[in-house]
Amino acid sequence: MDIEVxxxxxxxxxxxxxxxxxxxxxxxxxxxxxxxxxxxxxxxxASARDGTATLVVSTDPAHSLSDTLETDVPADPAQIREExxxxxxxxxxxxxxxxxxxxxxxxxxxxxSPLAGLLxxxxxxxxxxxxPGSDEAAAMRLLLEYMDDPRFERVVVDTxxxxxxLRLLExxxxxxxMVGKILTMRExxxxxxxxxxxxxxxxxxxxxxxxxxxxxxxxxxxxxxxxDPARTDFRVVMVPEELSVRESERLLDRLAEFGVPVGTxxxxxxxxxxxxxSDVAGDFVAPNHTDCEFCERRWAVQREAxxxxxxxxxxHDVRRVPLFAEExxxxxxxxxxxxxIED
Numbered sequence: 001m002d003i004e005v006x007x008x009x010x011x012x013x014x015x016x017x018x019x020x021x022x023x024x025x026x027x028x029x030x031x032x033x034x035x036x037x038x039x040x041x042x043x044x045x046a047s048a049r050d051g052t053a054t055l056v057v058s059t060d061p062a063h064s065l066s067d068t069l070e071t072d073v074p075a076d077p078a079q080i081r082e083e084x085x086x087x088x089x090x091x092x093x094x095x096x097x098x099x100x101x102x103x104x105x106x107x108x109x110x111x112x113s114p115l116a117g118l119l120x121x122x123x124x125x126x127x128x129x130x131x132p133g134s135d136e137a138a139a140m141r142l143l144l145e146y147m148d149d150p151r152f153e154r155v156v157v158d159t160x161x162x163x164x165x166l167r168l169l170e171x172x173x174x175x176x177x178m179v180g181k182i183l184t185m186r187e188x189x190x191x192x193x194x195x196x197x198x199x200x201x202x203x204x205x206x207x208x209x210x211x212x213x214x215x216x217x218x219x220x221x222x223x224x225x226x227x228d229p230a231r232t233d234f235r236v237v238m239v240p241e242e243l244s245v246r247e248s249e250r251l252l253d254r255l256a257e258f259g260v261p262v263g264t265x266x267x268x269x270x271x272x273x274x275x276x277x278s279d280v281a282g283d284f285v286a287p288n289h290t291d292c293e294f295c296e297r298r299w300a301v302q303r304e305a306x307x308x309x310x311x312x313x314x315x316h317d318v319r320r321v322p323l324f325a326e327e328x329x330x331x332x333x334x335x336x337x338x339x340x341i342e343d
Contacts, residue, residue: 017046017339017342018046019046019049020043022342023230024154024232025155025156025157025226025232027226029234029235029236029251029255030238030248030251031161031243031251034237034238034268035269035328036159037068038268038321038328038334038337039268039321040065040156040158041334042338042341043156044088045084045086045331045335045338051085052153053151053153054085054086054155055087055088055146055149056086056087056156056157056158057089057155057157058089058091059140059143059157060159060160060161063090066090067329068328070330070331071088076089077149077151091139091142140222143157143222147222147225162247165251166251166254169223169254169258223260226260227258229261229263233264234255234262235263235265235266236248236265238267238268238312240270240305240306240309241301241305245308248265249309249311249312252312264318265317265318266318266319266320266341267319268320270302270320270322271287271295271298271299271302272286272323273287274286276322284324286322287299320340
C-alpha cells in the first residue's frame with residue numbers, strides 16, 4: 001500500500017522544520033493514547049523555530065505535555081524556551097470550573113459567579129449536581145481566551161479524547177436548550193423569582209441567562225473558526241490498529257456533520273524503520289520483520305488496519321510517524337516527529 005508522505009533526508013538541524021506551513025490554529029484530535037500530545041508538542045516546536053510566537057495548550061484532563069516537553073508546563077500560558085517564542089499551558093478543568101460563569105461554590109459561596117448556585121452541587125441548590133459537560137465548557141472558556149490572545153501568532157491544541165472534543169462542539173445546542181428551560185421555569189414560577197435570586201448569585205436572574213447566552217455565542221464563533229480551513233487545520237491522529245481506525249472514522253463523520261474539515265491524518269507508531277517511513281536518517285533501533293516473529297505479526301496487523309483505512313485517507317494529507325524503541329520525550333525525538341509531519 002502506498003501512502004504519500006513528505007520525505008525528510010536527515011534529522012540534523014538543517015532538516016528540522018523552521019516554521020510550519022499551517023494556519024493560525026492547529027488542533028490534534030483522536031482516540032485517547034494515540035499520541036496527540038506528541039504531535040502537538042512537535043508541531044509547536046517547529047512552528048516557534050522561525051520566530052512565530054506559538055502557544056501549545058492541552059485541554060486533556062490527563063495532561064502529559066510537561067513530560068513530553070521535559071519541562072514544567074503551567075496552568076496559564078508561559079514561555080518555556082528562552083531561545084524561541086514557545087509558550088505552553090495545561091488547562092486544569094477543575095480550576096477553570098471554579099472561575100467564570102461556570103464557577104462552583106468556592107470560598108465565596110454561590111454568589112461568587114452568576115451561575116454558581118444554579119450549576120454547582122451546593123446543598124441549597126434544588127437543581128443539584130453539576131451541569132453535564134461543564135468541565136469541557138470551563139476548559140473551552142480558557143481556550144477561547146488563549147486563541148484570542150494577541151501574544152500568540154499560532155495556537156496548537158492537544159485536545160481531550162474524542163468524546164470530550166465532540167461534546168465541546170455540541171455545547172451551543174446544549175446551552176440554548178438550557179436557556180430555554182430556565183426561561184420556561186421563570187415563566188411558570190414568576191411569583192417566586194425574588195426567592196430564587198440567590199440561585200444566580202445576584203438579585204437579577206437575567207445575569208445568569210445572559211452569561212449562558214454570551215458563552216454559547218463565543219463557542220459558536222469557535223465552531224465558525226474550525227469550519228474555516230484558511231484559519232484552522234484539524235488533524236486526526238490514529239494508530240494502525242482496527243479499533244483506532246474505527247474511532248477515527250467516526251470522528252471524521254461527526255466532524256463532517258459539524259462542517260469541520262480535516263486537513264491532515266497522522267498515522268502514529270508505524271512499525272517501520274524511520275527511513276522507510278519518511279527517509280529520516282539517524283541511529284534508531286528499528287523493528288526486525290525478518291528474525292522477530294512478534295515484530296512480523298504486529299506489522300501484519302498494522303498493514304491490515306492500514307488497508308482497511310483507505311477511505312479515511314482519501315482526500316487528506318497523510319503523514320506517518322514510526323514507532324520508536326524509546327518513549328518520545330524531549331526535543332531530540334520531537335524533532336524527528338516534526339520532520340515526519342511538517343513541511
